[in-house]
Amino acid sequence: MLGSAHSTACYDKMRGHEVREQCPFCGEQIPPVWEHLSWHCSAEQLSSGRPEVPEDELQNRLAWPPRGCDAYGRAVLHHMARVRATLRENMN
Numbered sequence: 001m002l003g004s005a006h007s008t009a010c011y012d013k014m015r016g017h018e019v020r021e022q023c024p025f026c027g028e029q030i031p032p033v034w035e036h037l038s039w040h041c042s043a044e045q046l047s048s049g050r051p052e053v054p055e056d057e058l059q060n061r062l063a064w065p066p067r068g069c070d071a072y073g074r075a076v077l078h079h080m081a082r083v084r085a086t087l088r089e090n091m092n
């Protein structure tokens with residue numbers, strides 16, 4: 001089960017940096033917060049295979065499936081794990 005992960009904006013703040021105003025993945029003028037990176041970023045490495053945005057808040061943020069882990073629940077888990085890995089691989 002995937003736990004909480006941090007966004008690029010959160011890592012900026014944790015390292016004492018100004019939060020960047022532009023997403024480093026898609027170039028859009030938006031801070032790279034988790035909601036953007038997980039569910040709205042147009043960069044191929046974050047959007048490829050992305051499932052529909054979960055309506056359930058815990059599933060949306062933590063990938064916890066609300067009613068057992070069906071195919072959609074597994075897709076959300078895999079997607080969010082891939083987003084987390086991509087963010088960690090591209091920290092700068």
Ligand SMILES: [Zn+2]
Pocket residue numbers: 023024025026027028036037040041042043
């Ligand atoms: Zn983006």
